[in-house]
Amino acid sequence: MGKNRILKGVYMNQLIKVDEEYRKWIEDIGKRYKQRQIKASVSVNQEMIGFYWSIGRDIVEKSAESKWGSGFFVNLSKDMRTILPGVQGLSSSNLRYMKKFYELYSDPIHPQFVEELKSKEDSINVPQLVGDLSDKELFSIPWGHHRAIIDKCKLDREKSIFFVKKTILNNWSRAVLLNFLDTDLYERQGKAISNFEYALPEPQSDLAQEITKDPYNFDFVAIREDYSEKELKDALMDNITKFLMELGKGFAFVGREYTIPIEGTEEKIDLLFYHLYLHCYVVVEVKIVAFTSRDIGQIGTYVNIVDDLVKTDFDAKTIGLIICKSKNNILAKYAVNSSKEPIGISEYKLSNLLPVEYRASMPTIEEIENELR
DSSP states (O other): OHHHHHHHHHHHHHHHHHOHHHHHHHHHHHHHHHHHHHHHHHHHHHHHHHHHHHHHHHHHHTTHHHHHOTTHHHHHHHHHHHHSTTOSSOSHHHHHHHHHHHHHHOOTTOTTHHHHHHTOTTOOOOSOOSTTOOHHHHTTSOHHHHHHHHHHHTTOHHHHHHHHHHHHHHTOOHHHHHHHHTTTHHHHBTOOEEOHHHHSOTTHHHHHHHTOBSSEEOTTOOEETTOOHHHHHHHHHHTHHHHHHHHOTTEEEEEEEEEEEETTEEEEEEEEEEETTTTEEEEEEEEEEEOOTHHHHHHHHHHHHHHHHTOOTTSOOOEEEEEEEEOOHHHHHHHHHTOSSOEEEEEEEOOOEEOTTHHHHSOOHHHHHHHHO
């Protein structure tokens, strides 16, 4: 009997190797199991976040701290661990986070809010919370993410909602979220000076504005203090992954100095991208000097060229984006309003600068290539 089992096991292993249909079936079973695992994990996470929400609600609604004294959270933690032995996440500090969680996202303008929660003993679902943030969205990200957002955003509700939505949209890990929480992404997002409102139809105008930032953070680049425009672009291309991350989700790199032949001559577009969500090309011009009104004419020409010679009938209107070292906001607003092409203007910040003499001690790319020949 034991021998038959061993032989059967050997036969099954060989069957995976020699029978394509069987192998694919086994692989499909494995994939289905993992998908169910993921769905189960997501469901468990949502239920647990909802449970934490309900505890925070109870603490607030019962005025628990004033009613049961300064040692309330410590005592509550001990009592909950007694009735729920082995359950994680019931520390006094975590209970404080549950209270903050509820206070941060509960919307006082909904008078039916608390009553609807109380009437659902078997469900943690809640009505619309704050703005356009739903309970499904709020409960979909891990608790560790929520704690990080609470720590960094304090009681800034709109900022917290911004990072919840960004986490969902970009599927950020906690490490990535923490990285962006330490930047001024919320203050920079959608802040470029543009004419999108007039030059693009809705809803593309709003979406186009949302993909911009001001300023763009180029601190992932290490470059000498008196860098040239070419050196900055070289550095951005050397760090294309980080550059794309800074531009934002949806940007795909098409080419640098993208050449377009025109009647016996050619034009070279500085940086050309395609935005996967807006379904349009984005022409990007990087300037290491202050913005001037002449820059509008140049990028407007490039936008026109791409629209006429590159864009297909399936693509939306091409967008132009100037990223410059500095700008006069009033002049920039007048300049974009003078163009019928959709154009945005932003600054960049770059603080990771190396001393000028550092360049002399480091070989250039050309020098390295010559040494290898």
